[in-house]
Amino acid sequence: MIQTKRELFEFLTYERQAYIKGGFLETCKLRLGKNPVYLIWHYQKLLRLTEYYYNTGKRVRYFFHRRRKNKAGAELGIQIEHNVFDKGLIIYHYGSIIVHRKAKVGRNCRLHGENCIGNKGVKDEDNAPVIGDNCDLGVGAKVLGKIVLGNNITVGANSVVTKSFAEENIIIAGLPGEIKKRM
Numbered sequence: 504m505i506q507t508k509r510e511l512f513e514f515l516t517y518e519r520q521a522y523i524k525g526g527f528l529e530t531c532k533l534r535l536g537k538n539p540v541y542l543i544w545h546y547q548k549l550l551r552l553t554e555y556y557y558n559t560g561k562r563v564r565y566f567f568h569r570r571r572k573n574k575a576g577a578e579l580g581i582q583i584e585h586n587v588f589d590k591g592l593i594i595y596h597y598g599s600i601i602v603h604r605k606a607k608v609g610r611n612c613r614l615h616g617e618n619c620i621g622n623k624g625v626k627d628e629d630n631a632p633v634i635g636d637n638c639d640l641g642v643g644a645k646v647l648g649k650i651v652l653g654n655n656i657t658v659g660a661n662s663v664v665t666k667s668f669a670e671e672n673i674i675i676a677g678l679p680g681e682i683k684k685r686m
Contacts, residue, residue: 504558504586511555514590521593543594546575554585588612609636617643
């Protein structure tokens with residue numbers, strides 16, 4: 504959770520490096536060209552600003568930035584609530600990324616698009632996954648229900664994980680997700 508301006512700056516600096524390699528001119532070029540990399544970075548920057556203003560109690564700025572984040576997210580097909588992801592989130596492709604508001608995800612998570620981190624339905628509304636550090640969700644990967652995934656886990660493309668895997672350094676794939684390889 505981002506509590507101070509210093510933490511906000513650290514988050515934004517750390518995550519910007521994954522998207523924009525150059526300086527001001529490179530950013531302008533990407534922005535004017537409506538490059539997908541810039542659009543994802545812009546959404547993520549709004550997400551972090553929303554988190555900061557929510558956590559510091561600045562309600563007017565929070566509502567303003569939340570509105571901007573939601574608008575940008577609707578255009579990209581991304582729906583992520585604040586205070587879910589720790590530092591280091593990287594979104595490689597936009598389109599249909601949905602994350603439950605009560606999910607918790609550790610540092611350096613990578614989403615490859617068409618991902619869902621959520622519950623199992625209306626009766627399971629408050630149950631959401633807890634995912635450790637350095638997770639990598641392949642294209643179309645889903646993590647559903649009140650489960651826990653350990654650190655350094657890769658979930659293969661189009662896999663559906665519905666049970667906990669506390670073991671670290673594994674690859675999960677299939678429907679339902681099973682351990683395919685230990686690293």
